Amino acid sequence: MAIESMTGFARAAGTAGIHGWAWEIRSVNGRGLDLRVRVPPGLELLAEAARKRLSGAFSRGTLHVNLAVTSDAGPPRPRINEAVLVALLEAVRKLPGAAGIAPPTYDGLLGIRGVVDYAEEAQDALAALEKPALAGLEAAADALKDARAGEGRALETIIRGHLATIARLTGEAEAHPARSNDAIRARIAAQVEALLGASGGLDPQRLHQEAALIAVRADIREEIDRLHAHVTALRELLDTGGPIGRKLDFLSQEFGREASTLCAKANDPGLSRIGLELRTVVDQMREQVQNVE
Structure with missing residues (x-):
C-alpha cells in the first residue's frame, strides 16, 4: 500500500434541472482528521453524507469541503412562519426582567431554524438535486484520494x-x-x-x-x-x-x-x-x- 500526502484539491460539478452544483474539497496538513463542511440551507443531508464519506476515506488532514449551488430560476423565495415568530416573541416577553437578556431583534429571530423557510417549489427542486450531488461527492472524494496519492x-x-x-x-x-x-x-x-x-x-x-x-x-x-x-x-x-x-x-x-x-x-x-x-x-x-x- 502506498503512502498518501495530506494536501490535495478536487472539484466535481454538474447540473440537475434548474440547478447547477459544484463540490470543492481542499485538504491541508492536520494532526488528526478535521472535516469542515459547508452546504446551502436545505441540503444539510448532503453535509452529513460528506462527513461520512470522507471520514471513511481519510484518516488525517484538515478538509475544507464546500458545495455551491446555482439556479436558473433565481434565488428561492423566503417565507416567514408567522406562527413560530409570534410564539418566540411571546416566550421572550414572559421572561423575567432579571434575566438580563437584551430585547429581541428581527435579524436575530429570523436566523432561528424554522422561522424562515422557502417556497415549496424551491424545496422540491433542491430535493431533486440531492441524488446527482451525492454522485458528485463520490467523484470529488475519489479525485481527492488520487491527488493525495500522487x-x-x-x-x-x-x-x-x-x-x-x-x-x-x-x-x-x-x-x-x-x-x-x-x-x-x-x-x-x-x-x-x-x-x-x-x-x-x-x-x-x-x-x-x-x-x-x-x-x-x-x-x-x-x-x-x-x-x-x-x-x-x-x-x-x-x-x-x-x-x-x-x-x-x-x-x-x-x-x-x-x-x-x-x-x-x-x-x-x-x-x-x-x-x-x-x-x-x-x-x-x-x-x-x-x-x-
Missing part, C-alpha cells in the same frame, strides 16, 4: 532519498579513522602527556583511568547502531505504506536525537562534519514526513 508518491521518493543519505553518512561515521583504537589511544596519550607536563603533581595512574572513562563516554558505537536500526525501520514502514505519518514523524525525531548526540560526542573535526550533515538531512526529511497522512 503527491504521496512524490513524497516517498524524496524521503527515500534523504534516508539513503542518512545511511551513507552513518556508514562514513562508522568507518571514520578517528574511531580506530590506534587513533583513540594516540589522542588520549597526547592529552595525558600534556597534562603531566603542565603539572608534575598529578597521579599518572589516575589520569589514565579518567582518560579511559572519557574515551568510553565519547564512543559513538551506540548512536551508529541506533541510526542503522532506524534506517531499517523507516524503510520497512515505507514498504508497508498506508497512514503511517505519525510513525514516520516519531522515527524522524529519533533520528534527530541520535544525530545530535553524535555531534556532541564527536572528538574529531571529520566526525563533527558528518554529524552536522546528518542533522541537516534529518531536519529536511522531517519537513517532508510531516506532510504524510
